[in-house]
Amino acid sequence: MSAIERLGLAALQWLDPETAHSLALKALKTPFAPNISPPTSPALATEVAGLKMPNPVGLAAGFDKNAEAIAPLMRAGFGFLEVGAATPRPQPGNPRPRLFRLTEDSAAINRFGFNNEGVEAIAQRLANRPHDIPVGLNLGANKDSKDRAHDYVEVMRLAAPHIDFATVNVSSPNTEKLRDLQGAEALRALLTGVTDIKGTTPVFLKIAPDLTDAEIAEIAQVAAETRVDAIIATNTTLSRDGLQNAHKVQAGGLSGRPLFAPSTRVLARLYLETNGHIPLIGVGGITSAADAYAKIRAGASAVQLYTAMVFCGMSLIPRIVHGLDEMLAHDSFTNVRDAVGVSAKDYA
Template identity: 65%
Template structure:
């Protein structure tokens, strides 16, 4: 991390987290953040659900909810970018404050509640996206929707022409009863509707499913079966957790989803169990607590074909993506892997 980035992060951490997040996006759009460009090598290049990635390190949804910084993010060293979540209609989300730094725990709690400017505004920005990046959108449902399953279909239909992939997000803890859609019957019905809408597109795109880390073994098996039955293209494991075990920060009791370092073990164990259940038939994306190349490598060897991060950027800055990708290249070389794909799932049993 450069001195400039270190000082900038220190300044941002002195102000309200949500305000700081907005300022970080403005600085990125204004060209004030040094960007490394594409980070790749023959060892790092990989494929995820038919998508060619320069490297397997992606940006998780939530950092750029409204797709306002696509061009600079495409030069920030990520192998792929996920924006959103987007809902059919704009919504304000939950009242502020709704974002909390847990500095002692290297963690974040948020209860945003799918605040976004709506699918039409986001689609207009995606239409002007950089063409040389891999960009996806997290699909959401309005809080007051009478038919949340149809909301996912609506957002997909409105935005798919400008996307490389879309993610069905039924795992946010901040929209009431949204996680109920992870039940087998409801999830299967929802995914069938989304996949039918995807198949009817002029240019069908991969559809991913994002799940929670708080599923018990039976629920996880149900999710895997629903994903397989509906032929989802990949599963993202995982979203934020409601668990608060072991936290020390003053904000540990705040309501919302916990992300960051404390989520690493829990999310990686879910990932590995899912890898064991699916036996490699569905590509997995590992998310939760990644803050170093070693963390990313652990997710890959546990069963992930690619990884995503977000919360660690609060503490390590945007340069973290490139640092992780380069470090991952070195770790793969150290262990004799010629490609990312060769390393996927080689240590699944260590986590199950």
């Protein structure tokens, strides 16, 4: 980490977390944004659902909700990006404050509630983006919608021509009863509606970490039946186990380091339930190359992160990418695909 980045992170820590995030997004669109040559190691190049990625380290949804900073994020060293979530109509989300740093826990709690400018504005930006790496959109539903399943279909219809993949997000804890859509019958109907209009756009499913083994098995079965192209495991958690920071009492989804173990367990269970036949993307608590490598060995074909950048800055991305390359070489893997799932039973 450079001295400038260290000073910048220290300054942002004094600000309200949501204000700091907005400033960080604005900074990405200035000449001071990172411009990192993407790694070219053949061991890192991979493919998920037909999408070619220079490396398996991606940006999770929520960082760039309105697709405002795609070009500079592409220069930060990621192998793929996910923006959003987008809803059919613009919505302000929940009242502020709605984002809390838990510094002692290397974590954050948010209850944003799908705040975004609406799919039409987001789709317009996506239509004019660069195409250096794959870019996906997280699909959401409006809080006051009377037909949330239709909302996902509507966002997909408007955005599909401009994205490389779409993620059906039924796992955010911040929209009331949204997680009810993870039940088998509702999930099957929802995924069928989205996949029926997807054309050639791969459809991913993002699930919660707060699932029993039986629920994981049920989701795996529905995903296979509806031919989902990949599953993202996982979203934020409602658990507060072991937290130290006083903000642990806040409502919302917990992300960051405490999520690593539960999200990796769900990932490994999914890998075993699907026999590795559905690509998985591991997200939750990744703060180092070792964490990313553990997710891959647990069953992830690619990984995503977000919260760790709040504490470690954008330079974390190339550090993880280069560290992964070294770990693969140390274990004599020719390509990252060869390491996927080799230790799934140990994490499940």
